[in-house]
Amino acid sequence: MSQEREPAATAADTDPENPWPLRRLAENLKTHIERAPATWIEGQLIEVSVRNGHAFLTMRDLEVDNSLPLTLWSSVLRQLPERPEVGSRVVAQVKPSFFLKTGRLSMNVSDLKPVGLGDLLARLERLRRQLAEEGLFDPSRKRPLPFLPQRIGLITGSNSDAEKDVLRNATLRWPAVAFEVRHAAVQGPRSVPEVIAALEELDAIPEVAVIVIARGGGALEDLLGFSDERLVRAVAAARTPVVSAIGHEADRPLLDDVADLRASTPTDAAKRIVPEVEAELALIAEGRARLGRAVELILERGARELSQLRSRPVLAEPEGMITVRAEDVERLRERSRLSLGHRLSRAGDEVTQLAARVRSLSPQSTLDRGYAVLQLEDGAVLRDAELAPAGTGLTARLASGRLALVSDGAVPGSQPGAPSQPRDVSAPAASAEAAAPSTDPSTESDVNA
Known part of the structure; x- marks a missing residue:
């Protein structure tokens, strides 16, 4: 008679000959999962279904394409001031629960609060102050736009009105303008990574002299991607000047603060990144006329000065100056010749006298x-x-x-020195x-x- 083996103590000790009963795994999972504390999470509701008084929700992350099913029991649903709706942004307190009978994991909601406009603005203001303290909004960091960019990078939604406005108005102002257009989602969870990827791609092109990020306005919730910290830091790190053309005057996204230039609308951005050819031609014509007048004045002034110089005696009779100087030179030469003759004569007399003295003193x-x-x-x-x-x-x-x-x-008798006899x-x-x-x-x- 074979002896029964004791069940494995841990999951790692199980094998085909000594497996766990299913209930033990389920019980261990339930114990481990339900040990997790309740957690507050934030997201956007993309599905809301109410059945038998219970609400079954699907929440999606605000930045990445991740979603999670939630269960809102009727006891909690009745306590909410208003029922959740699709598209609303909410924060929920959830706790995982595992059902032994079906083996299903459920995220039970114990509290649900909508994120109002005031909460969003308060969060944006805190982030704005934090980034400002880091110096990302400092005016000294902002770079001037080139007068006439060789090529313009444009990041906008595919086939959007913002793209048409920028291209049409820029071409009307300067027909030879060239664009590098990159399409990206301008709202939703894909907007931030796609806009950052397009920004980095255009920033790596040497011919692109300025980059425009354009969108034709929208509600505050739709523009939250343009206040994302990742996008703000990416714009601050770009080597190419960036123009923000979101077109939302009521609540400025943080992109407006970090960009090198803020345009009120995509049309305004087109007017500010390229000059108007007619205005420039008018300026050139005016400059040429002013230059011509200036040259004429210089020539007239030079002619008058030349006439005055020619009327002066020194130019009317230029040989007079040479004659006077020649007489001075001749007079100085004669004085030098007389002075040298006198000195030679005196020196000759001195030599004669010295020679006589030397001869008188010789043995x-x-x-x-x-x-x-x-x-x-x-x-x-x-x-x-x-x-x-x-x-x-x-x-x-x-x-x-x-x-x-x-x-x-x-x-x-002779003495030394005495005269001889x-x-x-x-x-x-x-x-x-x-x-x-x-x-x-x-x-x-x-x-x-």
């Missing part, structure tokens, strides 16, 4: 006055008689020529007298001079 001049220079045999000048004892050979240098002498010795004119006497001058010619060249 040769001393010899010419009758003096002689006695030299020993080694060429030394004899200055003391004691240095030439008797028999010493001497040489006497005269004004003209030399004499060979022999010393008789010093004269008794007169003696007989003989060779010894001549030698004694020749020794008297103290002039010391240092070189033979000085003597000869």
